[in-house]
Amino acid sequence: MISFISKECDIQIKLSPTSLATLNKFRQTGLKKEAGGLLFAKELESNIVEIEYVTTPTKFDWRSRFGFRPNKREAQNLINENFKRGLYYVGDWHSHPQISPVPSDQDMETIKDIFCKSTHSLNYVIMLILGTTSDISKSYVTLTDGKDNYCCNFKTQD
Numbered sequence: 568m569i570s571f572i573s574k575e576c577d578i579q580i581k582l583s584p585t586s587l588a589t590l591n592k593f594r595q596t597g598l599k600k601e602a603g604g605l606l607f608a609k610e611l612e613s614n615i616v617e618i619e620y621v622t623t624p625t626k627f628d629w630r631s632r633f634g635f636r637p638n639k640r641e642a643q644n645l646i647n648e649n650f651k652r653g654l655y656y657v658g659d660w661h662s663h664p665q666i667s668p669v670p671s672d673q674d675m676e677t678i679k680d681i682f683c684k685s686t687h688s689l690n691y692v693i694m695l696i697l698g699t700t701s702d703i704s705k706s707y708v709t710l711t712d713g714k715d716n717y718c719c720n721f722k723t724q725d
């Protein structure tokens with residue numbers, strides 16, 4: 568199982584094979600539109616989070632080549648439904664048409680906003696930006712505690 572590890576903040580984020588397979592379908596190759604969804608974990612330990620399940624775009628989301636805006640009500644429904652089956656909402660993902668995604672200023676605002684305005688189960692929320700290659704280590708992972716603290720220095724490990 569692939570892990571994103573940050574030594575700096577002693578956090579390990581694992582991606583289940585199923586989650587990885589789902590994400591892979593939405594890599595923005597060719598002229599595909601941006602995609603995105605929610606990240607869910609089964610068990611929560613303070614510094615190890617295993618992403619067990621990821622959702623995919625719903626028909627209510629707004630999607631373009633360079634933008635993705637989830638429908639908030641639909642996202643809340645997904646959070647509630649998954650909670651009932653023992654899965655905790657821990658963050659969001661979206662795709663970029665870049666090999667090594669760079670978060671936009673808007674992305675950094677969005678993740679802070681998510682932290683402040685949603686109910687989540689960790690002291691932080693995770694944001695994963697999916698790149699165009701199947702090499703997930705090129706994708707971008709960050710997390711925030713809702714203040715100006717970001718932890719971005721993640722490296723992957725098998």
Ligand SMILES: [Zn+2]
Binds near residue numbers: 663670671674696
């Ligand atoms: Zn973005």
